Amino acid sequence: MSDNAYRLISPSGNEIELPVRSGTTGPDVIDIARLYRDQGVFTYDPGFVATGSCESDITYIDGEKGVLMYRGYPVEQLAANSNFLEVSYLLLHGDLPTSAELEKFDHTIRTHTMLNEGMLNFFKGFRYDAHPMAMLSAVVGSMSAYYHDEMDASNPEHRDIFAHRILAKLPTIAAAAHKLNIGQPFIYPRNDLNYADNLMHMLFAVPAEPYEIDPVAAEALDLLFILHADHEQNCSTSTVRMAGSSGANPYSAIAAGISALWGPAHGGANEAVLTMLEEIGDASQIKKYVEKAKDKSDPFRLMGFGHRVYKNFDPRATIIREMCHKVLDKLDREDTPLFDLARELERVALEDEYFIEKNLYPNVDFYSGIIYRALGIPTSMFTVMFAIGRSVGWTAHWREMISDPKGKIARPRQLYMGPAQRDYVPVEKR
Numbered sequence: 001m002s003d004n005a006y007r008l009i010s011p012s013g014n015e016i017e018l019p020v021r022s023g024t025t026g027p028d029v030i031d032i033a034r035l036y037r038d039q040g041v042f043t044y045d046p047g048f049v050a051t052g053s054c055e056s057d058i059t060y061i062d063g064e065k066g067v068l069m070y071r072g073y074p075v076e077q078l079a080a081n082s083n084f085l086e087v088s089y090l091l092l093h094g095d096l097p098t099s100a101e102l103e104k105f106d107h108t109i110r111t112h113t114m115l116n117e118g119m120l121n122f123f124k125g126f127r128y129d130a131h132p133m134a135m136l137s138a139v140v141g142s143m144s145a146y147y148h149d150e151m152d153a154s155n156p157e158h159r160d161i162f163a164h165r166i167l168a169k170l171p172t173i174a175a176a177a178h179k180l181n182i183g184q185p186f187i188y189p190r191n192d193l194n195y196a197d198n199l200m201h202m203l204f205a206v207p208a209e210p211y212e213i214d215p216v217a218a219e220a221l222d223l224l225f226i227l228h229a230d231h232e233q234n235c236s237t238s239t240v241r242m243a244g245s246s247g248a249n250p251y252s253a254i255a256a257g258i259s260a261l262w263g264p265a266h267g268g269a270n271e272a273v274l275t276m277l278e279e280i281g282d283a284s285q286i287k288k289y290v291e292k293a294k295d296k297s298d299p300f301r302l303m304g305f306g307h308r309v310y311k312n313f314d315p316r317a318t319i320i321r322e323m324c325h326k327v328l329d330k331l332d333r334e335d336t337p338l339f340d341l342a343r344e345l346e347r348v349a350l351e352d353e354y355f356i357e358k359n360l361y362p363n364v365d366f367y368s369g370i371i372y373r374a375l376g377i378p379t380s381m382f383t384v385m386f387a388i389g390r391s392v393g394w395t396a397h398w399r400e401m402i403s404d405p406k407g408k409i410a411r412p413r414q415l416y417m418g419p420a421q422r423d424y425v426p427v428e429k430r
Contacts, residue, residue, distance in 0.1 A: 058396050073096075089397040113169060113189035174199070250402075261383060290348060303365075
């Protein structure tokens, strides 16, 4: 038997050897691909919390140590030195670009931000109060009807064109959804603006007067996009991979990922933070609500604290905390009492022994929602902003999945708990 194998005893008493595979870093995995064929049993892992569903070169997470790396680069280094488009190039192509490559990539994205007018007219079919995520998913899905001539997934050039279109046009679609909600005219993109500046322009400019982009606001958006760019095999990314594994067009796969992100247990956490702060209402109530959060019999929970993957600290939260305070100090907004409440809650939680012992630290969602609110972005758009940043990660994973020669259509199995076989009884005899 191989030394690099996992051994277990089957119900019949036979010793079974399962290959163990090692990645570049992180825990080994037990290869169970032949388990059903050789032994007639499946594994059972609800939520796939202990299952490696694929090989990937894109993102690595160590939840115990608070490590997040894109293509081997610590996210702290990228956040401090890079920008979202450079990180996007890294995720899509595997390496940081040269100056010439980055200039070409930046030019490509800037010059492909406009929507086909037919797509723009599509927004007229939505109610004025349609949720922006519903519009985002629908319009992205409709892109396959406008760009169907360049959707050959086996063609590397087509895969590049798709990646550029998603990255360039998603902010334009998002801004159009926002303008529909508030009853303002759609603002066309500008090729002279960078990625974050252009989004701010499309979200907040109006034809009646000039709009001046706040550099701190744009800097905060760009940083949030970097921190949200990818997060390994999370729910929405796995959804993109699963939908794409059927050979469905890539726009449909991304639309499926957007729909998965919309769930409150996934992309809606930063929205829940603002709802929680509004429920607390005043700094004088913090102690009361902290005690409620400690009480296991009380349904109240502090949203934006702790993380399913990160057991000690969220490296993204460490980065964005400084930016959050920078934004709050710079921007004079009507929501100052709410932001003061958030700062005080942060202070109390970080000093409370219960939260320290349980590692219930503020995560990236706690700070991102506060920043979006401070920038004047409505709560309904929070998950849309998340989707803009995550779109490049989805696209990178789709490209990796679709070009894998060993790729298969995703097909999980189940533990059936329904009735055993039974015979049909005519309706008059039941």
